[in-house]
Amino acid sequence: xxxxxxxxxxxxxxSALDLSRASAAIHLGVEPRVVGDPIAGAIAAMGDGAxxxxxxxxxxxxxxxxxxxxxxxxxxxxxxxxACLAPRRDAxxxxxxxxxxGIVASTDLRPFAGALSLLVAxxxxxxxxxxxxxxxxERSRLERLRRAERASGRLVRADDGLIAWESGERxxxxxxxxxxxxxxxxxxxxxxxxxxxxxxxxGVERARVTEVLFGPPRALSDPASKAALxxxxxxxPLEELCSSPSRAASEAARIGFPVKISLAxxxxxxxxxxxxxxxxxDSAARVRDVFRQIMAVATERRPDARLLGVHVTATTTAVAxxxxxxxxxxxxxxxxxxxxxxxxxxxxxxxxxxxxxxAAERLEQVLSRLRGSSLVLGAPPAQRRAAxxxxxxxxxxxxxxxxxxxxxxxxxxxxxLALLLGGNVEVRExxxxxxxxxxxxxxxxxxxxxx
Numbered sequence: 395x396x397x398x399x400x401x402x403x404x405x406x407x408x409s410a411l412d413l414s415r416a417s418a419a420i421h422l423g424v425e426p427r428v429v430g431d432p433i434a435g436a437i438a439a440m441g442d443g444a445x446x447x448x449x450x451x452x453x454x455x456x457x458x459x460x461x462x463x464x465x466x467x468x469x470x471x472x473x474x475x476x477a478c479l480a481p482r483r484d485a486x487x488x489x490x491x492x493x494x495x496g497i498v499a500s501t502d503l504r505p506f507a508g509a510l511s512l513l514v515a516x517x518x519x520x521x522x523x524x525x526x527x528x529x530x531x532e533r534s535r536l537e538r539l540r541r542a543e544r545a546s547g548r549l550v551r552a553d554d555g556l557i558a559w560e561s562g563e564r565x566x567x568x569x570x571x572x573x574x575x576x577x578x579x580x581x582x583x584x585x586x587x588x589x590x591x592x593x594x595x596x597g598v599e600r601a602r603v604t605e606v607l608f609g610p611p612r613a614l615s616d617p618a619s620k621a622a623l624x625x626x627x628x629x630x631p632l633e634e635l636c637s638s639p640s641r642a643a644s645e646a647a648r649i650g651f652p653v654k655i656s657l658a659x660x661x662x663x664x665x666x667x668x669x670x671x672x673x674x675x676d677s678a679a680r681v682r683d684v685f686r687q688i689m690a691v692a693t694e695r696r697p698d699a700r701l702l703g704v705h706v707t708a709t710t711t712a713v714a715x716x717x718x719x720x721x722x723x724x725x726x727x728x729x730x731x732x733x734x735x736x737x738x739x740x741x742x743x744x745x746x747x748x749x750x751x752x753a754a755e756r757l758e759q760v761l762s763r764l765r766g767s768s769l770v771l772g773a774p775p776a777q778r779r780a781a782x783x784x785x786x787x788x789x790x791x792x793x794x795x796x797x798x799x800x801x802x803x804x805x806x807x808x809x810x811l812a813l814l815l816g817g818n819v820e821v822r823e824x825x826x827x828x829x830x831x832x833x834x835x836x837x838x839x840x841x842x843x844x845x
Contacts, residue, residue: 399423400514402448403435409450409479409503416507420556420567422514424448424507433459440470448510449476450503454484457491457729457749464495464589473513474498475580477506487747490763491729493580494748494756496587500580508568508577512559515566517547520559521582524548532557532571539578549574586756590727593751593793598625600798607802611830615660615702619806619824626791629784631710631820637703639685643678645706652676654707655684656823657692661699664823665735665809667692673709681706710820714769715739715810716785720750720792722800727751728793734766735810750793754786761785770813780817788819804829 402424404410410426417424429435433455436447449463455478467474475498478488485501492499498513500506512520522545525533529551536549536557547561549568557574558567568574606614606622614622617635624630632649635658636642646653656664656671664671670692672684685704692701717735722728730752733745746763748756761767761782770781792806804827812820 399425400446400448400510401425401427401439401444402450402510403427403429403432403439404450405430405432406450406452409452413450413477413503413507416503417510419504420507420511420569422507422511422567424510426450433463436474437463437466440466440472440474443470445470445472446510446513447472447474448506449474450479450506451476451488452479454478454480455488455492457727457747458723460488460491460495460497461589461723461727461749464492464497467496468589475500475506475510475513477501477503479503489580490746490760491749493583494587494752494760495589496584498580498584500576502573502576504569504573505576505580508573509580511566511568512577512581515559515564517559517561517566519545519582519585520547520549520568521545521578523559527551528557535571535575536578539575539582541582583759586753586759588753590749590751590793592726593790593797595626595791595794598794598798603795603799604802607799607826607828608832609828610833611804612828613660614826614828615658615700616663616705616823616825617658617702618660619826620821622826623795623806623821623824626795628788628791629818629820631707631822633705633707635703636685636706639682642685642704642706643681646675646681647678649706649708652709653681654705654709655681655688656705656707657688658702658705659692659699660702662692662696662701663825667695707822710812711815712810712812713773713815714766714813716770716808716813717745718789718792718808718811719805720789720796720807721805722796722803723749725797725800728796730789730792732760732764734764734769739766750789750796752786752789752793754783757782757786757789773817777817781813781819784817784819785811785813788821801831802828 432449436449439447477500478485489499498509521539522542525536527550552558556567602625603622634645652674654673715735717733720730728750731747744765748760807825808821
């Protein structure tokens with residue numbers, strides 16, 4: 395098989411040596427370059443005209459660095475492959491983020507080399523290639539990657555036991571069957587990824603949001619957080635903040651029984667204290683009793699807690715509870731961690747990360763990385779499409795808010811974002827954390843006058 399050479403930037407000499415061995419096994423010639431910052435090395439190479447570069451990192455890569463790498467690749471019209479050899483959780487998160495940006499990403503050097511080999515050969519959608527010439531077990535493994543019926547080339551078994559991609563007279567070794575699956579999967583996952591663009595929501599009165607955010611560094615209460623989210627059109631539940639038992643009973647009757655009663659406090663969140671929330675309250679008398687019970691438990695649990703009252707919320711049925719934590723990277727992108735917010739999802743840390751704004755067609759692939767993804771993706775097609783559209787719309791609005799208020803906001807937490815019957819969603823509880831930008835702005839004039 396014809397050898398080719400590709401430059402790969404690595405931070406560690408041992409990783410570079412291991413890559414050379416993995417590449418030699420599939421007849422791929424690599425030129426490892428050990429540098430202090432592989433990401434910077436790859437960016438510089440693309441600036442000098444390189445159209446294909448590899449990166450090997452031994453630690454998690456910050457989202458901002460991945461974003462810079464993807465943006466440079468887009469400008470240079472170049473392809474990038476990345477291997478992250480960090481501990482498993484960090485490596486998986488880096489690979490997920492890189493994939494969403496269109497970077498071919500792996501957590502092992504062997505599939506990384508296999509993917510590089512296919513990139514060098516400019517193989518067209520090799521994950522869709524014919525598998526008729528393979529053994530039944532190999533066909534079953536590789537057919538799962540197919541996303542279209544037709545593509546150029548075919549996957550075959552080479553004499554040395556490796557899987558190879560063939561097209562015409564070209565033959566490119568990928569690796570052993572399990573390695574080939576990972577390499578092809580990395581290429582397929584990156585195929586629809588791209589560096590995020592700008593997110594916009596029309597008609598937002600920025601002053602309304604700034605008025606809520608203004609103040610010292612702090613975590614806003616749920617009511618304040620929702621007041622800041624509301625101008626961006628995030629779907630909020632029908633609810634009222636009530637500071638007395640009688641008001642709570644009156645609002646519950648207006649909303650319609652049964653209702654949910656939950657503590658409103660910036661210091662005691664329902665997601666940390668589920669016993670401070672009661673669902674299915676079905677009478678005015680019961681509302682008053684629950685109000686007093688919740689306030690008493692909250693006061694006993696934390697005497698210094700700020701207690702704003704309770705939320706009286708219309709009862710809705712959720713088919714899944716998602717947690718979303720979003721934080722700005724710069725004015726053009728944000729990082730979002732998406733998880734399941736039910737007890738099982740929290741205990742198992744079933745989560746993945748991506749970058750916002752996220753293309754709606756990419757969302758399904760991102761959610762499929764969650765072990766419990768069938769709760770969202772296992773619904774009938776029409777309901778699944780409605781759910782994906784609703785979640786994508788929420789993420790777009792979050793991205794727009796973070797882009798506009800990147801200086802003020804440290805993070806936005808939605809926990810849970812409830813997926814309702816029929817595919818709609820609602821933000822049941824939110825927390826916006828504000829940084830010190832307003833304090834710094836207020837201090838700046840006095841500092842100048844003293845100088």
